[in-house]
Amino acid sequence: MIRKAKGFYETFDRKEPGTRATHYCPGCGHGIIHKLIGEAMAELGIQDRTVFVSPVGCAAFCFHYFDCGNVAGPHGRASAVATGITRSLPGKVVISYQGDGDLGAIGFNNAFQAANRGEHFACFFVNNSIYAMTGGQMAPTTMLGQKTTTTPFGRDPVKEGYPLKVCEILNQLEAPVFIERVSVSDTKRIMQARKAVRKALEIQRDGRGYAFVEFLSPCPTNWRMDAVASAQFVNEKMEKVFPLGNFRDRSAEPAPVAKAIPRLTVEELLDRGHEGGPAQVDHEFRERRFKFSGFGGQGVLSLGLVVAEAAGASGRFVSWLPSYGPEQRGGYASCSVVVSGKEVGSPTVDSPDVLVLMSQPAAEKFAMTVPDGGVVIYESSLPEPKVRPGVRVMGFPASRIAAEAGTPKAANTALLGALTALELHGLSEGKVLLALDASFAAKPALVERNRKVYQAAFDWARNNL
Ligand code: SF4
Structure with missing residues (x-):
């Protein structure tokens, strides 16, 4: 008997409601x-x-x-x-x-x-x-x-x-x-x-x-x-x-059985043991979108990671998305960080509220992406970047402060101090310092040195910006 198969819809409403023919050519x-x-x-x-x-x-x-x-x-x-x-x-x-x-x-x-x-x-x-x-x-x-x-x-x-x-x-x-x-x-x-x-x-x-x-x-x-x-x-x-x-x-042969793996809840998978525990929904918290950018080797990705870790430890929803060129050192590097009071819809940041610039190519690439009301902090040994109207631009001598505090390579930590002093990430200083210390867990000798840079930068930013 020629009839429609039972597994089909009654009518095929792709274009016209009530259609009973498919879109295929005759003889297909x-x-x-x-x-x-x-x-x-x-x-x-x-x-x-x-x-x-x-x-x-x-x-x-x-x-x-x-x-x-x-x-x-x-x-x-x-x-x-x-x-x-x-x-x-x-x-x-x-x-x-x-x-x-x-x-x-x-x-x-x-x-x-x-x-x-x-x-x-x-x-x-x-x-x-x-x-x-x-x-x-x-x-x-x-x-x-x-x-x-x-x-x-x-x-x-x-x-x-x-x-x-x-x-x-x-x-x-x-x-x-x-x-x-x-x-x-x-x-x-x-x-x-x-x-x-x-x-x-x-x-x-x-x-x-x-x-x-x-x-x-x-x-x-x-x-x-x-x-x-x-x-x-x-x-x-x-x-x-x-x-x-x-x-x-081989349908008559016994089916192989996969080894059992432990079942974890999403919370168990995501909670890496920081004191903040799983993130809490907080509709009062204003979402902040960051872009940290510079050359590979300047610690741009680590800077974003410390902010992300501090946000996670504060019970915020957070995403950290790195982007870098193929070179291990000296190539382009940036990361996007979103800190939010609710689940993060997209980890990409095309229009950051806060942009941190550590290199000239990064300035050329990202400075104009910051919208009206946003903030740009740039390493002040670089030329001042051109930005859109309504964007606040601050030159910050991250490299000089890090060198004067005894750790020239820690310009990224200096920028962290400035971000905290200017209250740009909405996170407590205690959580930021814990995250900073944790980032040097494998090199304990660097903890105190980075703390020193952080403090010098914090004080400079409070007094000068
Ligand atoms: S006959 Fe060829 S062109 Fe037409 S629907 Fe079938 S596969 Fe596509």
């Missing part, structure tokens, strides 16, 4: 494959615990059709998204649905590594030997001699390599439980494909591991053929290159 294999999946999902009784990850490609709108949990993956990343879901929600039935451009090219490493780890999801791979959604370019699975918009004279193995046989590659791995290549070009083949879909989903229902099904699927539009000729093309051309059959079925 996607609709058939969808029906096999929707039918199996409903009949195996797993619909309510199925999460379907749709790809980028012609099937990018899967979530308008399947009546289950749906997530749209970025291009080539459906297997990575499926991995995340299956690991965070064990017990769900997870499906990654991907085309040959999506899985075979940009996402191959994601898919390959997921298969190698034996992640617990079913990967349905649609091979129509072409990039379909973007207009028929050569895909990794394009056959030798096949004409596409980017191989108008046919794929040449010398220039473009050979068609990627994904089932054969995955069959080299230990972990996959089930691998099969099927076709949806005619009724007999569709019935075999139906069995493979069911088997892959049964393996997921029973939590047995990774299952991979490749579908040879017609794309009449990009092949520039009618539906009948496309089906023949699959049978006569594609099957020669991509032979159908089961490569592996």
Whole structure:
């Protein structure tokens, strides 16, 4: 009987409410494959615990059709998204649905590594030997001699390599439980494909591991053929290159069991034993966003880290995000710190309330990002940076103070003293000093020396700024 599979929504409201047809071209294999999946999902009784990850490609709108949990993956990343879901929600039935451009090219490493780890999801791979959604370019699975918009004279193995046989590659791995290549070009083949879909989903229902099904699927539009000729093309051309059959079925073997790991709460994971304990929501606390910037080796990242640690010890929500060039010393370095009374939405700081500058390139890069009302503290041996109207600029002789206090390399600690003296971070001096001391836990001899620099800087800032 020809009817809609039970696993589908009643209507497909992608564009018009009440639509009953998919967006696929006539003769396309996607609709058939969808029906096999929707039918199996409903009949195996797993619909309510199925999460379907749709790809980028012609099937990018899967979530308008399947009546289950749906997530749209970025291009080539459906297997990575499926991995995340299956690991965070064990017990769900997870499906990654991907085309040959999506899985075979940009996402191959994601898919390959997921298969190698034996992640617990079913990967349905649609091979129509072409990039379909973007207009028929050569895909990794394009056959030798096949004409596409980017191989108008046919794929040449010398220039473009050979068609990627994904089932054969995955069959080299230990972990996959089930691998099969099927076709949806005619009724007999569709019935075999139906069995493979069911088997892959049964393996997921029973939590047995990774299952991979490749579908040879017609794309009449990009092949520039009618539906009948496309089906023949699959049978006569594609099957020669991509032979159908089961490569592996280990579903009857006992499933390996992972070693148990201790379960920790988020608080246990995050609480590293500082006295402040987990952060507390405080809507009265004004969020402060900092950028500390300079050269690598000036201690810019450590300065931000001390502020972040002091904030954490004060029960604030905090993030610290470093950014640096490849050089160990002398390259560009900066870090963004957000101190907040509520969970930090984003750790990036594009418009800092407080900007600390320790180098000229940093001044050129960041000074104009500080908004009206913000503060810029710069090492005063540098030229005064150009800032926007309404920004307070303060030159601070961090290097000179550190040198006079006996530790020339501690200009970053001097800046910490100035920040505290000017009350720019909203944290108590006690917490700041504890964090400063803790940052030298591995070099106790430096604790007192940095305290001395800190105090000299604090006093200078109080008296002069
Ligand atoms: S372009 Fe090809 S793969 Fe895409 S919907 Fe049309 S027939 Fe199907």
